[in-house]
Amino acid sequence: LPRWQMNGHKRPLAVWTSATVQWTLKQKKLAELYRIPMSRPSILSGTSLLGKRALSTTSSSPKEVMLTSEQYGVKRLPFSHVSDSDIAFFEHLIPGRVITDPDELRLFNVDWLQSVRGCSKMLLRPRTAAEISEILRYCNKRKLAVNPQGGNTGLVGGSVPVFDEIIISTALMNQVISFNSVSGILVCQAGCILENLNQYLEELDFIMPLDLGAKGSCHIGGNVATNAGGLRLLRYGSLRGTVLGLEVVLADGSILNCLASLRKDNTGYDLKQLFIGSEGTLGIITAVSILCPRKPKSVNLVFLGCQSFSQVLGTFTTCKGMLGEILSAYEFMDDKCMKLVENHLKLSNPVTGNPFYILIETSGSNTVHDEEKLNNFLEHVMASGLVTDGTVATEDKKIKMLWSLRERITEALTHDGCVYKYDLSLPVERLYDLVIDTRARLGKTAKNVVGYGHLDGNLHLNITAESYSHSLLDAIEPFVYEWTAQYNGSISAEHGLGFKKKHYIQYSKPQEAVLLMQQVKAMLDPKGILNPYKTLPASS
Ligand SMILES: O=C(O)CC[C@@H](O)C(=O)O
Numbered sequence: 001l002p003r004w005q006m007n008g009h010k011r012p013l014a015v016w017t018s019a020t021v022q023w024t025l026k027q028k029k030l031a032e033l034y035r036i037p038m039s040r041p042s043i044l045s046g047t048s049l050l051g052k053r054a055l056s057t058t059s060s061s062p063k064e065v066m067l068t069s070e071q072y073g074v075k076r077l078p079f080s081h082v083s084d085s086d087i088a089f090f091e092h093l094i095p096g097r098v099i100t101d102p103d104e105l106r107l108f109n110v111d112w113l114q115s116v117r118g119c120s121k122m123l124l125r126p127r128t129a130a131e132i133s134e135i136l137r138y139c140n141k142r143k144l145a146v147n148p149q150g151g152n153t154g155l156v157g158g159s160v161p162v163f164d165e166i167i168i169s170t171a172l173m174n175q176v177i178s179f180n181s182v183s184g185i186l187v188c189q190a191g192c193i194l195e196n197l198n199q200y201l202e203e204l205d206f207i208m209p210l211d212l213g214a215k216g217s218c219h220i221g222g223n224v225a226t227n228a229g230g231l232r233l234l235r236y237g238s239l240r241g242t243v244l245g246l247e248v249v250l251a252d253g254s255i256l257n258c259l260a261s262l263r264k265d266n267t268g269y270d271l272k273q274l275f276i277g278s279e280g281t282l283g284i285i286t287a288v289s290i291l292c293p294r295k296p297k298s299v300n301l302v303f304l305g306c307q308s309f310s311q312v313l314g315t316f317t318t319c320k321g322m323l324g325e326i327l328s329a330y331e332f333m334d335d336k337c338m339k340l341v342e343n344h345l346k347l348s349n350p351v352t353g354n355p356f357y358i359l360i361e362t363s364g365s366n367t368v369h370d371e372e373k374l375n376n377f378l379e380h381v382m383a384s385g386l387v388t389d390g391t392v393a394t395e396d397k398k399i400k401m402l403w404s405l406r407e408r409i410t411e412a413l414t415h416d417g418c419v420y421k422y423d424l425s426l427p428v429e430r431l432y433d434l435v436i437d438t439r440a441r442l443g444k445t446a447k448n449v450v451g452y453g454h455l456d457g458n459l460h461l462n463i464t465a466e467s468y469s470h471s472l473l474d475a476i477e478p479f480v481y482e483w484t485a486q487y488n489g490s491i492s493a494e495h496g497l498g499f500k501k502k503h504y505i506q507y508s509k510p511q512e513a514v515l516l517m518q519q520v521k522a523m524l525d526p527k528g529i530l531n532p533y534k535t536l537p538a539s540s
């Protein structure tokens with residue numbers, strides 16, 4: 001077998017040819033065809049647009065999104081309305097950082113998917129936990145509802161108001177507080193953009209333990225508040241393990257300083273876990289302490305084609321056995337996803353003609369060692385017929401190009417029509433069965449039924465149609481939830497419940513658990529001002 005070329009970062013896309021295998025060199029063509037995604041321009045942050053979650057075609061003239069309250073028939077809870085004296089109070093507290101202009105507010109009232117819309121009349125841009133504390137103390141007294149907002153990249157309607165909740169943006173809370181290069185512990189404010197943090201750390205030879213398609217826009221506070229999973233979870237685990245401490249402002253304005261930077265701390269209940277994944281309903285996260293891994297010295301990416309989902313699974317098992325400690329991501333997508341990124345985003349498929357595609361990333365400390373392992377693995381899966389075709393990237397630019405095939409599926413879907421989005425945890429061996437069953441059930445009533453996701457047991461099932469239809473929704477739900485529940489799966493693996501999924505929590509949690517959650521919410525936020533209408537169904 002040919003050896004990998006060893007000229008550091010500048011290595012070209014590796015090409016492997018043998019009697020049975022044709023690894024295709026297509027980087028020139030790819031470079032011409034790929035576009036770096038552009039994102040919605042942020043009027044509040046002057047940061048780079050590169051790599052932000054894309055919304056390029058619609059960001060300049062957003063489509064008219066129906067008000068959530070009308071679309072879903074929700075009743076406003078009896079919160080106070082923002083008055084002139086409220087505006088004056090906030091102007092005094094954070095002068096020049098109160099937005100009431102309806103045009104400016106429009107972007108912050110609509111979610112990234114442009115599927116839900118609130119009608120907030122005011123957005124606040126605090127810089128410190130102390131300012132958020134003053135804001136919440138006032139809102140709690142006045143019974144004014146609030147909607148904490150990070151990068152507004154959530155997919156379940158959790159990051160925008162449902163009615164006129166005051167939006168509290170973390171965009172100006174973007175300071176790194178400390179980094180310890182011995183322990184690898186980073187402490188930063190909640191509004192730091194994930195990609196900026198990663199860039200900051202890379203210069204210090206570290207990386208964030210979390211990576212996801214929305215990295216160019218999402219805030220670390222929002223990531224923690226939703227317990228975002230993403231592409232590196234397989235290697236570095238969930239935020240429930242890597243987050244070591246939090247600073248949170250509670251509904252009454254008190255500041256809970258649990259910003260510990262300790263790997264081990266068994267003093268009482270682990271309160272930070274309550275706020276991780278609570279979607280801003282229990283408190284507003286203002287700072288995060290997080291454990292970061294060293295930057296891997298060698299990263300390789302393999303894009304493979306398979307004939308069946310059982311081969312995707314077989315390749316996964318082989319991969320864990322042969323690449324074990326250097327495996328950092330294992331993602332899959334079906335051919336329908338590939339068609340969508342090809343058609344709508346004009347990306348090019350380097351290994352055409354397969355029903356399934358796999359993206360495997362390795363991250364290690366020894367280039368020669370890693371590439372030898374990878375060669376052995378590729379030789380094995382090709383010879384055993386688990387994989388039919390593939391291409392390998394070792395250079396940064398090519399790695400990014402291949403990643404965009406997977407990372408930009410969500411964006412491609414938004415160009416395909418009305419999207420019905422499901423994010424399920426299932427036993428891995430069942431992962432794709434749900435796609436097959438849904439496709440059979442919906443027949444021609446759906447435009448596309450696609451499946452992709454993370455082999456940590458997380459299926460992203462997406463269904464598209466030319467336009468919204470109530471009867472199609474009735475055919476999908478509760479079918480998808482019941483199907484998931486029969487295998488003790490979760491109806492939200494990583495996106496959270498937000499506004500859209502809160503009524504389905506009982507498919508994944510017993511009544512006693514939901515009741516306890518409602519009691520916790522009532523204790524921490526007795527007036528219910530924090531991100532109302534989200535996460536939990538109203539207590540009966
Ligand atoms: O859009 C989706 O369904 C999934 C989004 C995200 O979790 C991903 O893994 O790309």
Ligand SMILES: [Zn+2]
Pocket residue numbers: 229230453454458460494
């Ligand atoms: Zn995902």
